[in-house]
Each structure stands twice: as structure tokens, then as C-alpha cells.
Amino acid sequence: xxxxxxxxxxxxxxxxxxxxxxxxxxxxxxxxxxxxxxxxxxxxxxxxxxxxxxxxxxxxxxxxxxxxxxxxxxxxxxxxxxxxxxxxxxxxxxxxxxxxxxxxxxxxxxxxxxxxxxxxxxxxxxxxxxxxxxxxxxxxxxxxxxxxxxxxxxxxxxxxxxxxxxxxxxxxxxxxxxxxxxxxxxxxxxxxxxxxxxxxxxxxxxxxxxxxxxxxxxxxxxx
Amino acid sequence: xxxxxxxxxxxxxxxxxxxxxxxxxxxxxxxxxxxxxxxxxxxxxxxxxxxxxxxxxxxxxxxxxxxxxxxxxxxxxxxxxxxxxxxxxxxxxxxxxxxxxxxxxxxxxxxxxxxxxxxxxxxxxxxxxxxxxxxxxxxxxxxxxxxxxxxxxxxxxxxxxxxxxxxxxxxxxxxxxxxxxxxxxxxxxxxxxxxxxxxxxxxxxxxxxxxxxxxxxxxxxxxxxxxxxxxxxxxxxxxxxxxxxxxxxxxxxxxxxxxxxxxxxxxxxxxxxxxxxxxxxxxxxxxxxxxxxxxxxxxxxxxxxxxxxxxxxxxxxxxxxxxxxxxx
Numbered sequence: 001x002x003x004x005x006x007x008x009x010x011x012x013x014x015x016x017x018x019x020x021x022x023x024x025x026x027x028x029x030x031x032x033x034x035x036x037x038x039x040x041x042x043x044x045x046x047x048x049x050x051x052x053x054x055x056x057x058x059x060x061x062x063x064x065x066x067x068x069x070x071x072x073x074x075x076x077x078x079x080x081x082x083x084x085x086x087x088x089x090x091x092x093x094x095x096x097x098x099x100x101x102x103x104x105x106x107x108x109x110x111x112x113x114x115x116x117x118x119x120x121x122x123x124x125x126x127x128x129x130x131x132x133x134x135x136x137x138x139x140x141x142x143x144x145x146x147x148x149x150x151x152x153x154x155x156x157x158x159x160x161x162x163x164x165x166x167x168x169x170x171x172x173x174x175x176x177x178x179x180x181x182x183x184x185x186x187x188x189x190x191x192x193x194x195x196x197x198x199x200x201x202x203x204x205x206x207x208x209x210x211x212x213x214x215x216x217x218x219x220x221x222x223x
Numbered sequence: 224x225x226x227x228x229x230x231x232x233x234x235x236x237x238x239x240x241x242x243x244x245x246x247x248x249x250x251x252x253x254x255x256x257x258x259x260x261x262x263x264x265x266x267x268x269x270x271x272x273x274x275x276x277x278x279x280x281x282x283x284x285x286x287x288x289x290x291x292x293x294x295x296x297x298x299x300x301x302x303x304x305x306x307x308x309x310x311x312x313x314x315x316x317x318x319x320x321x322x323x324x325x326x327x328x329x330x331x332x333x334x335x336x337x338x339x340x341x342x343x344x345x346x347x348x349x350x351x352x353x354x355x356x357x358x359x360x361x362x363x364x365x366x367x368x369x370x371x372x373x374x375x376x377x378x379x380x381x382x383x384x385x386x387x388x389x390x391x392x393x394x395x396x397x398x399x400x401x402x403x404x405x406x407x408x409x410x411x412x413x414x415x416x417x418x419x420x421x422x423x424x425x426x427x428x429x430x431x432x433x434x435x436x437x438x439x440x441x442x443x444x445x446x447x448x449x450x451x452x453x454x455x456x457x458x459x460x461x462x463x464x465x466x467x468x469x470x471x472x473x474x475x476x477x478x479x480x481x482x483x484x485x486x487x488x489x490x491x492x493x494x495x496x497x498x499x500x501x502x503x504x505x506x507x508x509x510x511x512x513x514x515x516x517x518x519x520x521x522x523x524x525x526x527x528x529x530x531x532x533x534x535x536x537x538x539x540x541x542x543x544x545x546x547x548x549x550x551x
Contacts, residue, residue, distance in 0.1 A: 060338040062508020080336035082414045084437060186503045186510060188414075189381045189441070189483060196438060
């Protein structure tokens with residue numbers, strides 16, 4: 001049996017429907033319950049549902065063998081994991097946004113950036129030689145510029161509606177993010193058959209995607 | 224006085240300390256059985272030594288401080304660097320091969336992954352210096368396997384082997400710049416299939432395709448057979464030959480169930496020059512040991528000669544064994 005950690009929230013539903021199409025199904029009863037650990041119908045997979053930022057933690061420690069989590073979380077946590085599949089789900093962008101499209105050139109003195117993604121933000125501005133003050137928030141980041149806490153924000157954007165409704169525009173795009181299958185390095189060797197089965201089952205149901213290359217920003221964040 | 228303990232440090236008390244000593248004794252007695260001489264190296268040494276021995280990126284993880292004269296010192300982050308210097312200088316006249324083993328704590332101020340909590344780890348290690356080729360590689364692999372089975376882990380471990388020259392030969396053949404080579408290395412290391420295919424699509428060489436399907440990089444003998452269909456440059460072929468030779472020996476010893484070939488193990492390319500190995504044990508989320516051939520290392524201390532070795536992490540092994548005992 002292998003254990004798969006699923007990021008709760010935004011990504012959960014599309015991850016479960018992708019897994020169902022790959023033949024890995026959870027019972028309705030289980031899904032409707034409030035249990036955080038469930039076994040699939042075949043008994044080959046155990047699922048645990050945790051906060052997105054905790055998925056890399058469980059997988060890196062080998063408590064979960066695999067995980068499904070957004071690339072935004074992986075870039076932010078810099079977890080040492082294998083990333084065999086881009087699942088193409090929960091597609092969104094990590095962007096820099098501000099009230100004024102010219103904010104980058106207009107701000108006087110040190111720029112203040114509010115974000116949930118302090119690592120990604122400091123790597124992005126650091127690689128460009130722009131000194132910024134990072135203000136770490138845990139939610140409702142779009143409020144910060146309007147209230148004067150920050151000059152701009154770094155945040156995840158799916159449709160752009162929240163940005164628009166809070167009077168913000170995208171100034172720069174940092175990276176694209178989609179749901180990824182991540183695998184623990186030891187599990188990849190010690191449970192190679194089970195992990196291999198999961199990877200190939202998922203591979204057959206992933207929509208062929210036309211993703212752009214974003215290796216460059218990956219490097220920015222790692223440097 | 225404070226009751227606080229620095230991050231990554233811990234006590235071992237009673238049964239756990241005893242188990243830890245037992246594991247150490249088992250490893251040291253296996254080493255001794257193969258005529259490995261124990262060596263105790265200085266705990267504190269010049270930072271330069273480790274920078275030369277491990278490369279700056281790894282050495283920088285160490286605890287550093289200054290000597291009376293202002294020179295930079297480090298609390299040893301590894302033992303191999305020091306043994307290599309000793310072989311090349313102090314023992315340069317001694318007849319080869321040299322066989323050394325040790326059980327020694329090493330220290331890292333910054334750990335490599337979030338899962339590596341400890342900043343003090345005891346390494347159980349060995350170095351075989353002055354002899355190259357398959358017999359030497361096989362000797363250290365057999366040592367590792369013997370220690371693990373003496374610890375009653377025989378069905379629960381996996382040693383992956385690779386020869387880093389397979390990747391190096393392909394990278395030269397692709398004529399990649401430093402940045403592109405590092406990018407390819409990272410994509411293979413993290414098995415990013417989709418991005419690998421995208422990266423390699425721009426390569427005209429057929430050989431690159433050998434790395435485009437990460438799932439074909441791990442397995443038994445068939446991995447080498449598959450790789451040979453695509454890889455033809457002489458540097459890589461030589462490496463494939465020696466990996467196959469090693470695999471033949473592993474099979475003839477009946478150890479193939481505990482070993483796996485992993486051409487995707489390209490994590491320490493700048494350090495190893497041939498064989499590279501990683502040791503995994505059920506119940507540990509990260510590798511509990513690693514090693515390989517480092518023919519380039521002693522040369523930087525003035526006497527170039529072949530060398531191969533590995534280390535096991537005593538603390539990680541003890542943790543796995545302790546958990547198993549409490550589950551029984």
C-alpha cells in the first residue's frame with residue numbers, strides 16, 4: 001500500500017477526479033465523512049488530506065510516499081522531492097500585482113511587497129537586483145496595497161477577478177503553477193513497482209498540455 | 224544556565240544509546256573482517272580542506288569559525304576529505320591499497336533537506352584507496368550489503384548503483400554549456416518527465432533520448448540494455464560496460480534483489496568519478512547512506528590515485544531499528 005497526500009482546497013476536487021479516471025476511487029461515504037485518512041476501493045492506496053504547505057513535509061519525511069500539490073507550494077518550500085508528473089490541473093499564475101501598472105518605476109525608496117510567498121518573492125526580486133521589504137501575510141493579500149501596507153503584492157492568480165475587484169493589475173508574471181505529482185526519494189526506490197503503477201496510471205489520463213517552459217524562474221528561486 | 228538545546232542536537236539515553244553502540248559495533252566488526260584499519264581524524268580542521276574535498280557548496284553547510292591566526296576552521300562536515308589528505312601526504316609511502324574505516328560524528332550547520340533534522344550525524348564509513356576497477360567497487364558494495372544484513376535488514380533495503388560517466392559522456396556529446404548541463408542534471412535528478420522531453424526536444428542528438436523517460440532509468444539489467452540502444456559515445460559506453468560488469472558480479476553473488484541500477488542518480492556529479500551509490504532502508508524517508516568512486520580527490524592533495532568508499536548514517540539506522548523493535 002502506498003500513501004498519497006492530497007492538498008486540501010483549490011486542488012483537491014480536480015486531483016480526485018483525475019485519480020478516479022485513472023481507476024483509483026474513493027467511496028462516496030468516505031468522501032462525505034470528515035475523516036482525514038481514507039483507503040481507496042482497491043485497498044492499494046491510502047489518502048491523507050492535509051494543508052497544501054504540509055504536503056511536501058509529509059512526502060519529504062516519507063510519511064506519505066507521494067503527494068499532489070501545486071507548483072507554487074513546491075517553489076515556496078524548496079522541498080527535496082521527485083516531480084515525475086505535471087498533472088495539468090488547477091492551472092494558475094504567480095504574479096506581481098499593484099494598483100498602478102507603472103508601480104515598479106514609480107515607487108520612491110524601498111519597495112514593500114506583501115505576500116504569502118516570501119521565498120518566491122525574495123528570489124524573484126533578488127535575481128533582478130531590486131531590494132524589497134517582504135511583508136509576510138497569510139491571506140487576503142489583495143487588501144494590502146489599498147490599505148497602504150505594501151506597494152505591491154506577489155500572489156496566485158487564477159482568473160484575475162479578485163485582483164480587478166480590489167483595483168490591482170498584473171505588473172509581472174513570475175511563474176505558472178499547476179498541480180504536480182511529487183514522490184519521496186526513498187519510496188521511489190523501495191516501492192518502485194507501486195509508485196511506477198501510479199505514475200503510469202495517471203500518465204494515461206493527463207490531458208496533453210501545451211505548457212511553456214518555465215525552467216528559468218525555477219532557477220531564480222533556487223539560486 | 225538554559226534548558227534549551229540547539230536545533231538539530233540531541234541526547235541518546237539508555238536503550239537507545241545501547242542500540243546505537245550495537246549498530247556501530249556491527250559495522251566496525253564487518254569492516255575489520257575485511258581488513259579495514261580504523262582511523263580517527265581531527266574533529267576540527269581547516270575549512271580549505273573540506274572545500275577542496277567536498278566542493279564549496281557542501282563545505283559551506285559546515286560550522287565555521289576562526290583560528291588564532293585568523294584562518295578559517297570548520298567542525299568536520301565529512302571524514303573522507305581528511306582521509307584522502309592523509310593517504311596523499313602522511314601515508315604516501317605506504318604500499319597500496321589502503322583500507323580505512325571509521326565511526327565518527329560529522330556536523331552540518333545547514334541540513335540539506337527539511338527531513339534531515341539532525342545537525343550532528345555519526346558516519347560509519349570506509350575508504351579503499353589505491354585500487355580501481357570492478358573488484359574494488361564490488362568490495363565496498365559487498366561491505367555495505369553485509370552490514371545491512373548483519374543488522375537484520377536483509378529484505379528491507381535497496382542499494383542503487385550508477386556510473387556518473389554515463390551522464391557525463393552524454394552531456395559532452397550534447398555540447399551543453401555549464402548552465403544547460405546543470406539544468407539537464409537537475410531535471411533528471413528530480414525525474415521531471417514532461418520538462419525533460421521539452422528540454423531534449425531541442426537536442427539533435429539521439430543519445431539524449433536515453434534520459435527522456437525517467438521510468439526507464441531504474442531497474443535491473445534491462446536498464447543497461449535499454450541505454451545501450453541509444454547511447455553510443457565512447458565515454459558513456461565504457462561506463463556502461465563497467466556498470467554491467469559490476470551488475471554481473473552482483474548477480475553471481477545472488478544479491479540482485481537488494482540492488483537496483485539507477486541511471487538517474489546524478490545528484491553528486493562533481494564529486495564522484497565513476498560508481499555512485501545510495502542506500503535506502505524501509506522505514507527511513509531519506510537515504511541512510513551514500514558513496515562512490517572519487518578518483519579525483521587525492522590528486523588535489525598531491526598524489527592522484529583511485530579511491531572508492533561509502534558512509535552509512537548511524538543515527539538514521541538506529542532510528543529505523545528502534546522503531547521496528549517497538550512495533551514488534
